[in-house]
Amino acid sequence: MSEVQEEILGEVILTxxxxxxxxxxxxxxxxxxxxxxxxxxxCSGMNYNLTWxxxxxxxxxxxxxxxxxxxxxxxxxxxxxxxxxxFSSDLLSGxxxxxxxxxxxxxxxxxxxxx
Numbered sequence: 001m002s003e004v005q006e007e008i009l010g011e012v013i014l015t016x017x018x019x020x021x022x023x024x025x026x027x028x029x030x031x032x033x034x035x036x037x038x039x040x041x042x043c044s045g046m047n048y049n050l051t052w053x054x055x056x057x058x059x060x061x062x063x064x065x066x067x068x069x070x071x072x073x074x075x076x077x078x079x080x081x082x083x084x085x086x087f088s089s090d091l092l093s094g095x096x097x098x099x100x101x102x103x104x105x106x107x108x109x110x111x112x113x114x115x
Contacts, residue, residue, distance in 0.1 A: 011063045012036050012070050012080050018087040018096060019066030026052060033062070033071040038079045046079065048098050078102075 014022070014034075022034060031054030041047045053071060056062070061077055063070045072080055084099040 012072055013084045014065040014068055014070065015084065015086045016066050018085045019068050021087040022068060033069050035071045036080055037073060037076040050096065
């Protein structure tokens with residue numbers, strides 16, 4: 001597999017619906033980068049975090065998807081590589097949805113996972 005193919009497979013991707021919703025909730029005080037990260041916790045062991053950030057870390061990896069710059073620190077990238085973030089406005093299961101090929105198990109609400 002070429003480096004270019006590996007890079008494409010390693011991206012964090014936003015669907016158009018997710019990007020549209022993120023831009024709707026972003027304020028003027030928020031940063032230019034959407035930071036996708038993971039933290040310990042949740043019912044499956046790890047939680048997804050999405051925040052706006054103004055500054056980049058030295059080792060952040062930057063992806064551009066659906067017109068939004070996504071920043072991911074190297075530790076989180078191990079768990080988020082190849083993930084797609086979608087959005088649903090469904091009344092019962094609406095919100096951001098994380099389609100993560102690295103997750104071996106997810107919780108019922110979809111906001112935590114284990115690998």
